[in-house]
Amino acid sequence: MCGIMGYIGDKPSERILLDGLKKLEYRGYDSAGIAIGTEAGLRVVKAQGRIAELEKRLREQALPSGAIGIGHTRWATHGKPSDRNSHPHTDNEMNISVVHNGIIENYMELREELEARGARFVSETDTEVISHLISSEYEGDIVFAVQQAVKRLKGAYALAVLAGREPDRLVAVRQHSPLIIGVGDGEHFIGSDIPAILEHTRSVYILDDGEMAVLTRDGIRLMTTSGQPVDKKLFRVKWDLAVAEKAGFEHFMLKEIHDQPQAYRDTLSGRLMGSYPWVYLPELKLKPKRLRQIRNVHIVACGTAYHAGLVGKQAIERWSRLPVEVDVASEYRYRQPLLTPDTLVIVVSQSGETADTLAALREARRHGAHVLAITNVVGSTAAREADDVLFTWAGPEISVASTKAYTTQLLTLYTFALHLARVRGTIADAEIASAVQALNRLPDQVASILENAEEIRSYAEEIAQHEHLFFIGRGMDYAAAQEGSLKLKEISYIHSEAYAAGELKHGTLALIEEGTPVVALVTQPELYEKTVSNIREVMARGASVFGIACENTANLAEQAGRMLLLPATHPMLTPAVSVIPLQLLAYYASVARGYDVDKPRNLAKSVTVE
Numbered sequence: 001m002c003g004i005m006g007y008i009g010d011k012p013s014e015r016i017l018l019d020g021l022k023k024l025e026y027r028g029y030d031s032a033g034i035a036i037g038t039e040a041g042l043r044v045v046k047a048q049g050r051i052a053e054l055e056k057r058l059r060e061q062a063l064p065s066g067a068i069g070i071g072h073t074r075w076a077t078h079g080k081p082s083d084r085n086s087h088p089h090t091d092n093e094m095n096i097s098v099v100h101n102g103i104i105e106n107y108m109e110l111r112e113e114l115e116a117r118g119a120r121f122v123s124e125t126d127t128e129v130i131s132h133l134i135s136s137e138y139e140g141d142i143v144f145a146v147q148q149a150v151k152r153l154k155g156a157y158a159l160a161v162l163a164g165r166e167p168d169r170l171v172a173v174r175q176h177s178p179l180i181i182g183v184g185d186g187e188h189f190i191g192s193d194i195p196a197i198l199e200h201t202r203s204v205y206i207l208d209d210g211e212m213a214v215l216t217r218d219g220i221r222l223m224t225t226s227g228q229p230v231d232k233k234l235f236r237v238k239w240d241l242a243v244a245e246k247a248g249f250e251h252f253m254l255k256e257i258h259d260q261p262q263a264y265r266d267t268l269s270g271r272l273m274g275s276y277p278w279v280y281l282p283e284l285k286l287k288p289k290r291l292r293q294i295r296n297v298h299i300v301a302c303g304t305a306y307h308a309g310l311v312g313k314q315a316i317e318r319w320s321r322l323p324v325e326v327d328v329a330s331e332y333r334y335r336q337p338l339l340t341p342d343t344l345v346i347v348v349s350q351s352g353e354t355a356d357t358l359a360a361l362r363e364a365r366r367h368g369a370h371v372l373a374i375t376n377v378v379g380s381t382a383a384r385e386a387d388d389v390l391f392t393w394a395g396p397e398i399s400v401a402s403t404k405a406y407t408t409q410l411l412t413l414y415t416f417a418l419h420l421a422r423v424r425g426t427i428a429d430a431e432i433a434s435a436v437q438a439l440n441r442l443p444d445q446v447a448s449i450l451e452n453a454e455e456i457r458s459y460a461e462e463i464a465q466h467e468h469l470f471f472i473g474r475g476m477d478y479a480a481a482q483e484g485s486l487k488l489k490e491i492s493y494i495h496s497e498a499y500a501a502g503e504l505k506h507g508t509l510a511l512i513e514e515g516t517p518v519v520a521l522v523t524q525p526e527l528y529e530k531t532v533s534n535i536r537e538v539m540a541r542g543a544s545v546f547g548i549a550c551e552n553t554a555n556l557a558e559q560a561g562r563m564l565l566l567p568a569t570h571p572m573l574t575p576a577v578s579v580i581p582l583q584l585l586a587y588y589a590s591v592a593r594g595y596d597v598d599k600p601r602n603l604a605k606s607v608t609v610e
Contacts, residue, residue, distance in 0.1 A: 002029060002087075002101040003073040004179065005196050006160040008170050008215050009187025013069035014058065020189070020196040021051055021071050025599065029073035030081035034058075035088040035097035035162055038066040042094050042164030046086035067217075068167050070160040070190070072099035078107070079124025088162075089128040091135030092120050095164045096142075098134065100127040101192055102156035102177040110152060126155075134161065143214055146171045150212075150225050156355060160190045170215040173225060174207035178353045178381065181205040181213045181220060183234065188215045194237055195396060202237040206379045235379055251597040253399035253491070257583050258450055263404040264443040264576075266393040267411045272436050279418040279436060285388045286344075286370065291423045294344045297324040298369075300332050300360040301348035304402040305409060307483040309348055311575045312413030314476060318572060319421035319435075329356035332363065339367035346372045346413075350397065350405040352380025361385055374412050376405055390416060399598045401491050403583050406483060410576045414439065438570035442577065445567035449580045456581050459546055459562060460588030463517045469494055470508070471582075472501040472538070473521035474531050480575040481521055484582030491600045492589040501534035512541040519585070522549040523566065523574035548578055 003024030007013045017034045032054045033046025043063045047053040051073070072087035079085040088097045104110070107126035110133060115121065119132040130149065137148040142163040150157075156176035172179055172190045182189030182197035182204050189197040190213075194204065205222060207213060211230055214221040222230040249255035271280055297316055299309035306328055313324040327337070329347070339345070345364035349357045352375035361382060364371050373386035376394045383389045392408035418435055421427045463469055469488065471481035478500045485498035499508050501520070512518070518538050522531045539545055551568045566577050590597045 002075050002192065003196065004099050004101055004158060004160050004190060004192040005071040006069070006099075006162075006170050006172065006190030006215070007187065008068045008168075008217055009184065010067055010217065011187065012065040013067055014063065014065065016200070017069050017071035018051065018055060018058075019199065020191065021073050023195040023198075024073055024191075024193060025051065029075050031074045031076075031083070031086035032072065033074075033086045033088055034069055034071040035090070035099075036063060036066040036069040037162055037164060037167035038064040040064050042090065042097055042162070044088055044090060044094075044097060046083060046088065048081050048083050048086060066167065068162065068170065070097060070099050070162050070170065077103055078126045085123045085125050087125075087127060089123060089125065089131045091131045093135065096131045096135045096138065096145075097162045097164070098127060098131040099160045100130055101158040101179075102175075104129060104153055104157065105155035106153070107155075130157070130159065138163070140165070142166050142169065142171055146173060146212070147225055147227060150175070158192060168216055171212060172207065172215065173212040175209050175225075176355070176358070178351075179207045181207065181215065181222075183220060186217055188217075188220055190215065195398075198237060203234050204237060205232050206235055208384070209381075250591075251399065251587070253401055253403060253587055253597050256397055256399055256403045257580070257587065259395065260404050260407055260580065261443040261447040261450070263394050263408050264411060264446060266395070267408040268415070268439060268443075269393075271415050272440055278432070279415045279422065281390065281415065281419050283390065284416075284419070286372070288423045290370070291420055293342055294322060294370075294420075295340070295342040296344075297322050298332075298337060298339075298343060298345045298364070299324060299326045299348065300329045300345060300357060300364075301326075302329045302354055302356055304406045304483060304486060305348040305350060305354075305357075307479065307486065308406055308409035308413060309346070310479040310482065311410055311476065312346070312348075312417065314479065315414055315417040315572055316420065319417050319427050319431075320424055321426045322420075322424075327360070329354065329360045332356075332360040337363075339364055339369045341368045341370070343369040344372060345369045346374060346416075347382060347386065348374045348409055348413075349380075349382050350376050350392075350394075350402060350409075352377040352382035354382075358382060358385070372416075374409055374416075376408070400600055400603050401487060401586070401597070407576055407579060411439070411442075414573065414576075435570050435572065438573050441567075441569065442573065445569060445577055446580055448567055449577070453584050455564060456584040457588040460585045461592045463494065463585070464492065464589045464592035466515075466517050467495060468511075469496040469517045469519070470511075470538075470543075471496060471498040471519045471521070472531075472534060473498075473523075474501050474527040474534075475524045476572065476574050477501075477521035477523055477527070477531070477578070480578045480582065481519070483575075483579055484519065484521075484585070487583055487586035488589060490603060491586055491595065491597055492593055493595065493601075494589060494593075501531050505537065509537065509541060512538050512543050516543045518543040518545045519582070520545055520547045521578055522547060523578055524571055526571070548581060550574065550577075
C-alpha cells in the first residue's frame, strides 16, 4: 500500500513526481503530496483525496521549480485521511522531508522522547517521528543523520529523505517494505514499484532489507545502513509500460479480465511439454528425492491468494495424497504451526511483498521447513527469501481487485500439484495426461466465455439492485464461490457470503426470503445431485437462483431460474473456468452501481503492513 516516488536530475521534478505517483494509484491511497528542493528551500504541498486535488493545489500555489523531490500517495494507518496526516512529513525547521511506507512500531515511545526535547508534532502519524528523529541527528550530513535515526526505528519502512540544506542528494532506505532505485543518464529515481519509473528507465536496483542508497545527479552509492558498501547487480525490466495501460477498455479490471486467455498461456508456457503430456518445472530446486520426503503441506496466503490456496489444497490432496492445511497468513505464525524439515510451506502472494505472508515465510524457514513462493513479481521479497519460487507470469495487474493474478496462481498450483503427484507416483500417467490436456485447452475456453459477457452483464445489473447475495457450491465449487463472493463485495459493496451448499440447512436458510439472489455453482459431476438438492431448498424459500454449470453437467434449467453453461473441463480445473463469469458479475454490478471499479474504497493493491 502507499506509493513512493523520488527524483534527482536536471529536469523540473514536479511533473516527474506527479506522473510517477499516478502510475502507483493502483496501490490504493487516500491522500498525496510532494516535497521539492528549490533555491528558496524546501517546499511541500499535500492534499487529501486524489492526485487531481494535489495538482489543483500546486497550480494555485505556483511553487518555484526544483530538480530534486520526493512524492507519496498515502493509505491511512495512523491517523485518518487528512491534509495534515498526508506525506511528506517535515521537521520543525522545514529542513528534513520524509515519505514512508510501512509502520513504525515504537513511534509512541520515540514521539514522547522527541516532544520532551522540543519537537512539535502536527500530525497523528507514525511517519512524522522519522522526520524529527533525523532532524535531531542532523549536523550537516543527511546520510549520517539517516543512518543514526534508523538505528532507533522498529518496524517496517521504505524511506525517501530530502534535506533542504543539501539539495544535491536523496537518501533511500529499505527495511521490510519494497523500494527500488531507477538508474538513468544524469538523473535517478526512487520508487516503491517499477511502473512509477518505467517511463524513464528500465535499469533498477532492488534494495534488500537493511540497505540504503544515496542518489546524486552523477551517480548512486549503495550501502548498508551501517555504511558498508554493497555490490549489487542491475535488474533489467523486460515488460513494456503499454502492458499496464487500459488498451481501450473502460477500466483496468475489465482489461485484466480479458487479459486472462493470454495470461493462462504465459503461465503454462514451458511447463506443459514433451511428446507425452507432462508437467515440466525446470526452475524448481526441490529434487525428486526431496519431494518424496515431504509429509505435509501448508499453504499460506491472504485474501484472493488464500482462495487460490483453497483450490491448491484440493488439487494437491487429490493428486499427491498429502495432507494440506490452508492458513490465513495473518493468523499462521500466531497459532504456533507444527513445522518440521519434512513440511513444505507454499506462500502465495501476487506482489511478493504482502507483510503477513512474508512474516509466515520467515517463521516457516526459522523452523526448518522448505518454503516455495508463488508470486508474480521477479525480484520481490518473497521471491528472494523463499527456498524455491514459481512465477505466475501474469504481467502487471493494476486494478486493486485481483483477477488474472488469482487465475494464474491457480494454474501454477495445478502444475505443481501434478508435478508432485508424478514424482511421488500417486496417480497414473494417463490421469496426468488427461489433466495436462485439459490445462492446454483452458486459454481458448476462457476466451469463449469472455465472448458471451453480455449474458452475465444483464444478470449483474439485476443483482445491483440488491444489498445481499449468496454464493453456494460444493467441493471445488465452494472454493470458487468464496472468491466470487469476495470480488462482488470488494468492488460493488453488495454484502455477499459464500457457503458450502450442504451447510445451508444448518442455519443459513434462515436468511433466504422472497427474491434473495443466489449464485449456485454446479460443475462437479460427483456432487451434482446433492447440489441440485440444495438449490431446490433455496428456491422453495423464494430465492432467485443463477446457476453456473459445465456443458457436460446435466441440465439445470428446470432447477434454476437462470443458467450459464461453461465449456466442459477436467473437474479439478473448473475453478479456473467458473471464476471468469464471477469476475464479470462483480465488475458489471459495480459499474451498474456507479462505483470506481479499479479503486475500491478502503482497499489497497499491495498490503505491506500487518
